[in-house]
Amino acid sequence: MKFNKKYTLDIAEKILKIDSPSGFTFHAIDFLKKEAERLGYKTSLTQKGNLIIEVEGKKKEGARGVCAHTDTLGLMVRSIKSDGKLAVTKVGGPIMNTLDGEYCRIYTREGKVFTGTILSTSPSIHVYKDAGTLQRDQDTMEIRIDEIVKSKEDVEKLGICNGDFIAIDTKTEITKSGFIKSRFLDDKLSVAILFSVLESMATNKIVPAKKTYFMITVYEEVGHGGSWIPMDIQELLGVDMGCIGLDLACTEYDVSICAKDSSGPYDYEMTNKLIEIAKKEKLSYAVDIYPMYGSDVSTALSSSNNIRGALIGPGVHASHGMERSHIQAVESSVKLVLEYIKQ
Known part of the structure; x- marks a missing residue:
């Protein structure tokens, strides 16, 4: 099946x-729900906010699930400082020193949006002796708001409060050489991969072998995105970023098949099947162990769901920092997911 590169990159950029x-x-x-319905699929939302896209299969028994997460790392307002800057707390696990100097947006509970910059509390080499050596963490980072604020009271008048969300600018760029550079490819690139599969199925009238739930989760980065899944799912395939570095085999050009992560081994038969498909389809792939990693499938398995689980994903370099992958890894991932659900 021909890979729709334009659609895949377009949906990736949008999300x-x-x-x-x-x-x-x-x-x-909301955007992904409307896109799935535009493609002709039935959708629903869980109480938690996960998006469920149902695709009927040729067989009536033995449903499958395929999941990716659209939630990202971020920050939240911990408190408002006396000089009008914002103290922060982490949402998920961003590498804080990579955020120094990045632009951000502050979302108030009333729906207002303000821009700002994430900086250390020693931001100037001309003033602070420790500007280059200060440890960057959530206690030594703050937000400089792009508004005329000189006090805590000035900030409160804007409507900014403790607990407001702070989103980090992604700096997304797709190069002519096929690299996709952005924050939060983990895991929005995988969401684009699943929608590429859905688009291909709709365009080419492909019916999966079994009923398949495409699940887009919203709390993976804080550990409970996949804790509930539809009861008729017998096996769940997670699509999340593939790790790169040290002795890992995966590169930015591969689809990674994870045999084991910090939660333990994934299902032997499912993993074997994915490897067999990758070999048969002549995909660029790697099999790896992720030593410091968990997934929605990990959560589903530990939440008493009676399922088998496996994990794949495009190779992503510098995860939780300024990430990068390549269109070759995306294409191999799309083809692997599509062949998996067809069998």
């Missing part, structure tokens, strides 16, 4: 531009 830190994902989910 990467929608701010959706964990707990503040409704704009992204």
Whole structure:
């Protein structure tokens, strides 16, 4: 089946531009829900806010699930400082030193949006002796708001409060050489992969072998995105970023098949099947162990769901920082998911 590169990159760019830190994902989910319905699929939302897209299969028994998450890392206002800057707390696990100097948006509970910059509390080499050496963490980082504010009271008058979400600018760019550079490819690139599969199925009238639930989750980065899944799912395939570095085999050009992560081994038969498909389809792939990693499938398995689980994803370099992948990895991932659900 021909890979629709234009659609895949277009949907990836669109969702990467929608701010959706964990707990503040409704704009992204609303967009994805409308896109799934435009493609002709039945959708529903869970109480938690996960998007469920149902695709009927040739067989009536033995449903499958395929999942990716649209929630991202972010920050939240911890408190307002006396000089009008914002103290922050992390949402998920961003590498804080990579955020120094990045632009951001502050979302108030009243629906207002303000821009700002994430900086260390020693932001100038001309003033602070420790400007280059200060440890960057959530206690030494703050938000400089792009408004005339000189006090806590000035900030409060804007409507900014403790608990407001702070979204980090993604700086998304797609190069002529096929690289996709952006924050939060983990896991919006995988969401684009699933929608590429859905688009291909709709365009080419492909019916999966079994009923398949495409699940877009919204709390993966904080550990409970996949805790509930439809009861008739017997096996769940997670699509999340593939790890790169140290002794790992995966590159930015591969679809990674994870045999084990920090939660333990994934299902042996499912993993074997994915490897067999990758070999048969001559995909660029790698099999790896992720030592410091968990997924929605990990959560589903630990939440007493009676399922088998496996995990794949495009190779992503510099995860939780300024991430990068390549269209070759995306294409191999799309083809692997599509062949998996057809069998």
